[in-house]
Ligand code: NAD
C-alpha cells in the first residue's frame with residue numbers, strides 16, 4: 512500500500528492499494544468512530560459497477576447505509592442535484608457525526624464534497640475516487656463545486672475530505688478515452704515540477720499505476736500545502752488549462768478535458784520556447800510523452816478564436832492573465848501576461864494565426 516499524508520487545514524491520509532474497496536467500511540469506521548450512518552453517493556455507472564461492494568463494506572463495519580445515485584456526467588454537477596442530495600441527507604436523518612462517502616469520478620467527488628461542506632454546516636466527506644483523474648487530482652486538495660449555466664465550478668467551497676481511498680483495480684473498467692484524460696493530468700505533474708515522474712512515465716504505467724498515482728498525489732499535496740486557497744502556487748496545477756479550456760469550449764466539449772489539456776500544455780511549451788522563456792527540449796519531449804499515452808498534440812483552432820475563448824472565463828478579472836509556462840524539463844513557472852498578448856502567444860505556440 513502507498514500512503515500520502517496531507518497536512519492542509521485538515522490532516523488526512525490518501526491510501527492507494529490494489530483491491531482495497533472491500534475494506535472501505537473498516538477504514539471509514541476507524542476514522543469516524545461516532546458515525547452511525549453513511550450516505551453513499553455515486554453516479555449511475557459507478558453505482559452499477561461498485562455500489563454493492565462499497566455498500567456491503569460500509570454495512571459490515573456497522574454503518575447504516577443510504578444511497579444517492581444520479582445520472583453519470585458533468586450535466587449532473589448542478590445546484591439542482593446538490594439540492595436533491597441535501598434533501599436526501601435530511602430525509603435520511605444524517606447527523607453532524609455521520610458522513611458522506613463519495614464513490615466515483617470528479618463529478619461525484621466535487622458534488623459530494625460541496626454537499627458535505629454545507630449540510631448541517633459541515634459533515635465529514637470520505638472520498639473514494641474511481642477515475643484516474645479523480646485519484647491524482649480532484650479527490651485531494653479540498654476543492655468542491657457545482658456548475659452554473661454561466662460556467663463550470665462557479666459555486667463551491669474549500670473543504671478537505673477526512674480521508675481518500677484509491678483502489679487502482681477499479682480503473683480496469685474505465686473506458687480508454689477517460690483513462691487517457693487522466694493520463695494528461697498525470698503527465699502534467701511531471702512538467703510542473705517533477706523530473707523523476709517524467710522518467711517514470713517513459714514506460715507506460717497503465718498496467719501497474721499504484722506508484723505513479725502516489726507520486727502525483729504527493730505532488731498535489733505539496734502544492735495544496737503551500738497554497739490551499741489558490742492564491743499563488745496552486746495555479747501551477749493549471750498548466751495546459753488556459754489553452755485547454757479554450758479548446759474544450761470551441762469544440763463544444765467534443766474534445767475532452769484531458770485531450771484539451773494535452774494540446775494546451777504543448778501550446779504553452781512551444782509558446783514559451785518562442786518567447787525565449789523555456790529550453791527547446793521541452794516541447795519535443797512533451798510531444799513524445801503525449802503520444803505515448805494516446806493524447807492529441809495538434810491545435811485545431813486559430814489563435815484569435817483561442818484567445819477569445821480563453822478570455823471568456825467568468826472567473827478571470829482585469830487586463831492580465833497568469834499563464835503557467837514550462838521553463839525547463841520538470842519545472843514550470845507562473846508568468847503574468849497582458850490579455851492583449853494572448854492571441855500572439857497562442858500563434859507562437861502553434862495555433863493557426
Ligand atoms: P466523471 O466523474 O464524469 O467520470 C467520467 C466518467 O467515467 C463518468 O461517466 C463515470 O460514470 C465514469 N466512471 C467513473 N469511474 C469509473 C470506473 N471505475 N469504471 C467505469 N466508468 C467509470 O469525470 P472525471 O474526469 O473523473 O472528473 C471530472 C470532474 O472533476 C469535472 O467536473 C472537473 O471540474 C472536476 N475536477 C475537480 C478538481 C478538484 O480539484 N476538485 C480537479 C480536477 C477536475
Ligand code: GLY
Pocket residue numbers: 648649652654741745748749
Ligand atoms: N485541479 C486544480 C486544483 O486542485 O487546484
